[in-house]
Amino acid sequence: MIVGDVDYGVHGEGYATQRRTGPRIARYITEALGGAKTVLNVGAGAGSYEPADPCVVTVERSAAMRRQRHAAAVPAIDASAEHLPFGDASFDAAMATVTVHQWSDIDQGLRELRRVARGPVIVLTFDGDALDRFWLRDYVSELTSVERARLPAIDRIVSGLGGSGRITGVIPIPIDCVDGFADAFYARPEAFLDEAMRRSQSAWTFLPAGIEQRFVETLADDLRSGTWDREYGEWRTRPSFEGALRLIVSRPA
Ligand SMILES: C[S@@+](CC[C@H](N)C(=O)[O-])C[C@H]1O[C@@H](n2cnc3c(N)ncnc32)[C@H](O)[C@@H]1O
Numbered sequence: 001m002i003v004g005d006v007d008y009g010v011h012g013e014g015y016a017t018q019r020r021t022g023p024r025i026a027r028y029i030t031e032a033l034g035g036a037k038t039v040l041n042v043g044a045g046a047g048s049y050e051p052a053d054p055c056v057v058t059v060e061r062s063a064a065m066r067r068q069r070h071a072a073a074v075p076a077i078d079a080s081a082e083h084l085p086f087g088d089a090s091f092d093a094a095m096a097t098v099t100v101h102q103w104s105d106i107d108q109g110l111r112e113l114r115r116v117a118r119g120p121v122i123v124l125t126f127d128g129d130a131l132d133r134f135w136l137r138d139y140v141s142e143l144t145s146v147e148r149a150r151l152p153a154i155d156r157i158v159s160g161l162g163g164s165g166r167i168t169g170v171i172p173i174p175i176d177c178v179d180g181f182a183d184a185f186y187a188r189p190e191a192f193l194d195e196a197m198r199r200s201q202s203a204w205t206f207l208p209a210g211i212e213q214r215f216v217e218t219l220a221d222d223l224r225s226g227t228w229d230r231e232y233g234e235w236r237t238r239p240s241f242e243g244a245l246r247l248i249v250s251r252p253a
Helices: 023-033 063-067 106-116 141-150 154-161 189-193 195-199 202-206 211-225 227-237
Strands: 038-042 055-059 093-097 121-126 164-170 245-251
Touching (some): 023 093, 023 245, 093 106, 106 121, 154 245, 211 227
Parallel strands (some): 038 093
């Protein structure tokens, strides 16, 4: 079943292993949730970033992703972000991590998040304008272009949420980030040679034929020959990277 622009039945295998809660990123979400006791997580996937303490209700459209939910995670309800089956102000807070770019109607989904939350609405996403901040773009600019076209502008998310929306600024990505989105591997170029890692990043599935293979071959050659290290080696030791990851927090007007 295709949800948004991705068929997780085909491309979602192994997602839960590759894409896990990054604890230092999660701290920003926990702080933004404040004292929320009831939280709705929309586009929940396998359960990354779901807080452990408050009572969490989750919505996830893809059956393949619902099946991958972590053992400790609550089962997800089959519903769409655009039509949440809850009354107004049902939850203390609502959250959506790395999912809004896949919604068929982003504005409607954002309105729904705002409608069902009494308190903060939190969106973790990527800023398309900041995708070119590391070396990957030099190897596969097509990937950057594809992702940029999919990601809604940050301003659009802020205004779509209404209320007093604000961007908390750039969320730094730690050198050992365990959530396997592309920027997370800024210091570990060898990771991009791992097909399972790339499969958990939907952007690769949108590339024209041959581009991904060309990228893998070129990067492998450059790592073998030392070209990558000569050109970009300083990336290996940067303790963190201020890339494209953003947290948007909206509070009621
Ligand atoms: C990239 S995954 C992120 C999952 C999880 N939130 C995370 O941070 O790892 C995006 C998820 O959003 C779900 N999704 C996409 N469009 C949706 C929609 N309109 N309503 C509900 N879920 C949706 C997909 O099925 C997928 O599981």
